[in-house]
Amino acid sequence: MQTERQKEIISVALNLISEKGIQGLTIKNLSKEIGISEPAIYRHFESKIDILIAILEFFKKNTELIFKAELSNEANAIKKLEHLFLNHFATFSITPSMVSVIFSEEIFRNEPLLIEKISEVIATNDKILTSIILAGQNNSEIRSDIEAKNLSIIVMGSLRLFVKKWQFSNYSYNLLEEGTKFFDTVRLIIKK
Amino acid sequence: MQTERQKEIISVALNLISEKGIQGLTIKNLSKEIGISEPAIYRHFESKIDILIAILEFFKKNTELIFKAELSNEANAIKKLEHLFLNHFATFSITPSMVSVIFSEEIFRNEPLLIEKISEVIATNDKILTSIILAGQNNSEIRSDIEAKNLSIIVMGSLRLFVKKWQFSNYSYNLLEEGTKFFDTVRLIIKK
DNA sequence: TGTAAGTTAGTTAATAATAACTAACTTTGA
DNA sequence: TCAAAGTTAGTTATTATTAACTAACTTACA
Numbered sequence: 001m002q003t004e005r006q007k008e009i010i011s012v013a014l015n016l017i018s019e020k021g022i023q024g025l026t027i028k029n030l031s032k033e034i035g036i037s038e039p040a041i042y043r044h045f046e047s048k049i050d051i052l053i054a055i056l057e058f059f060k061k062n063t064e065l066i067f068k069a070e071l072s073n074e075a076n077a078i079k080k081l082e083h084l085f086l087n088h089f090a091t092f093s094i095t096p097s098m099v100s101v102i103f104s105e106e107i108f109r110n111e112p113l114l115i116e117k118i119s120e121v122i123a124t125n126d127k128i129l130t131s132i133i134l135a136g137q138n139n140s141e142i143r144s145d146i147e148a149k150n151l152s153i154i155v156m157g158s159l160r161l162f163v164k165k166w167q168f169s170n171y172s173y174n175l176l177e178e179g180t181k182f183f184d185t186v187r188l189i190i191k192k
Numbered sequence: 193m194q195t196e197r198q199k200e201i202i203s204v205a206l207n208l209i210s211e212k213g214i215q216g217l218t219i220k221n222l223s224k225e226i227g228i229s230e231p232a233i234y235r236h237f238e239s240k241i242d243i244l245i246a247i248l249e250f251f252k253k254n255t256e257l258i259f260k261a262e263l264s265n266e267a268n269a270i271k272k273l274e275h276l277f278l279n280h281f282a283t284f285s286i287t288p289s290m291v292s293v294i295f296s297e298e299i300f301r302n303e304p305l306l307i308e309k310i311s312e313v314i315a316t317n318d319k320i321l322t323s324i325i326l327a328g329q330n331n332s333e334i335r336s337d338i339e340a341k342n343l344s345i346i347v348m349g350s351l352r353l354f355v356k357k358w359q360f361s362n363y364s365y366n367l368l369e370e371g372t373k374f375f376d377t378v379r380l381i382i383k384k
Numbered sequence: 385t386g387t388a389a390g391t392t393a394g395t396t397a398a399t400a401a402t403a404a405c406t407a408a409c410t411t412t413g414a
Numbered sequence: 415t416c417a418a419a420g421t422t423a424g425t426t427a428t429t430a431t432t433a434a435c436t437a438a439c440t441t442a443c444a
Contacts, residue, residue, distance in 0.1 A: 005419085021301030022215070027404060036420070039406075043419055048404065105360065106298035109213030122360070150377040157353030158346045165345070168297065168314070185342040189381050197393085219430060228394070231432080235393055240430065 002054075005044050008034060010054050011097075017055075018097035022107045025052075049111055056108065056117045059101045062091065063121060067128045077136025078191060082183055084129070085159060089179035092163060099167045102160065129156060133190075143192050151190060158186055194246075197236050200226060202246050209247075210289035214299045241303055248300065248309045251293045254283065255313060259320040269328025270383060274375055276321070277351060281371035284355060291359045294352065321348060325382070334382050343382060350378055 002010075012033045016025045027048060031038045045051045066087045070080040092099050100107065105122075108114035130152045136142035142151070162182055166175050194202075204225045208216045219240060223230045237243045258279045262272040284291050292299065297314075300306040322344045328334035334343070354374055358367050 021298070023302060026402085028402080037422080038404085039422090040420055042405070100298075103295070103298050105356070106213065106292075106295055110215060119360075146377045146380055150374060153353050153357070153374070154346065154350045154377070154381065157349035157351070159349070160353060161345050161349030164297070168311075182342060182345070185338045185346070188338055189346065218428085220428080229396080230430085231396085232394055234431070 003044065006054070009041065009044055009051060010058060013051055013055060014095070014097035014101070017107065018100045052108060052111070052114055053117070055101065056104070056114060059098065059104070060117065060121045063125060066091070067125050070132060071128060077132050077139060077141050078187060080132050081155065082187070085179060085183045086176065088159065089176045093175050096171050099163055102163065126152065140192055142190050155186060155190065195236065198246070201233065201236055201243060202250060205243055205247060206289040206293070209299065210292045241305070244300060244303070244306055245309065247293065248296070248306060251290070251296070252309065252313045255317060258283070259317050262324060263320060269324050269331060269333050270379060272324050273347065274379070277371060277375045278368065280351065281368045285367050288363050291355055294355065318344065332384055335384050347378060347382065
């Protein structure tokens with residue numbers, strides 16, 4: 001389990017990445033933001049890499065929770081996808097700094113250990129999304145003239161860019177509200 | 193105009209970013225790769241920021257060329273979009289390091305000057321893409337039940353994720369070939 | 385036309401700033 | 415009272431950049 005301080009460090013680290021990019025995440029900035037000295041950080045994490053790993057672990061748990069919840073859901077495929085979208089929008093609305101992590105492939109580029117963890121998360125989510133779409137196709141809810149694999153790219157790509165635009169606008173509008181409307185267009189595109 | 197050496201520096205810088213991310217772009221790495229001393233870099237660029245600006249300028253010219261060429265094209269809207277896709281795929285096939293720059297929002301995060309330049313490029317491209325789609329809608333080539341703005345997000349988001357996946361696979365397949373097939377699915381989705 | 389002056393593109397050595405991290409000491413609270 | 419969590423004052427490595435200098439050219443003009 002994590003201590004309160006560890007959770008605080010991860011939260012502040014996420015904010016730093018979100019605001020200034022990965023180059024903004026330094027032990028100095030971290031300690032300044034929290035209000036303790038630099039060495040005090042090392043009382044809670046062995047190294048900076050350990051902090052990054054903890055961030056990815058947090059992200060992994062979070063998205064896997066969202067994705068896997070849909071698998072065991074009784075709803076139809078499109079409802080599942082809608083849930084998936086809206087759950088993401090809700091998460092990002094509460095913790096905008098998480099948006100940076102969804103694009104973390106560009107951020108965590110040094111340590112092989114980090115790259116491996118990211119790849120895992122992406123592969124898992126991709127598999128779940130594709131399997132939901134496939135089920136919807138077998139079900140005649142979702143159009144079958146396009147391979148599930150490709151539909152998955154279109155759906156996920158749209159989600160990503162939509163969120164990215166929100167981030168780029170400086171979170172200037174209500175993501176959950178606008179995202180709900182946007183999913184209506186995604187639905188039109190994938191439905192049978 | 194740029195000298196041969198300046199072009200070389202930009203090219204090597206792109207490769208460094210592509211291989212190691214923005215953290216891999218240091219004057220030391222740059223000079224080592226080229227085979228000159230670190231201070232020699234400063235005979236060709238005033239500062240590191242100037243190198244980054246030159247990269248973005250290069251990227252801007254490149255994409256604006258691709259996008260604006262389509263505007264003055266006589267083809268119908270969907271053919272224009274196909275051109276747009278395939279031209280991008282061709283560019284990335286020849287210069288895979290350019291893929292990193294398409295996601296440069298995550299990379300160039302420090303200097304306000306860089307952020308401004310990126311925002312410009314994105315805004316311009318977005319406008320052109322949306323206007324092509326709008327023309328296609330007025331033309332009854334492209335479905336009109338979805339706003340051009342939203343179709344633009346779906347089309348661009350799909351393109352981005354498709355390219356990202358190719359990068360993530362370590363450029364292990366032929367982007368132009370697979371991309372041509374992928375555009376067939378995009379066509380199915382947007383056509384009337 | 386040949387030389388003086390200027391330019392280009394490089395060198396080595398040194399700079400200040402910042403990075404992650406550590407050793408040794410002090411405070412604090414159950 | 416003792417261990418967890420903090421401090422100060424350092425370390426080493428790396429960053430971008432500058433200073434001082436040089437070899438090899440090109441240009442201008444007496």
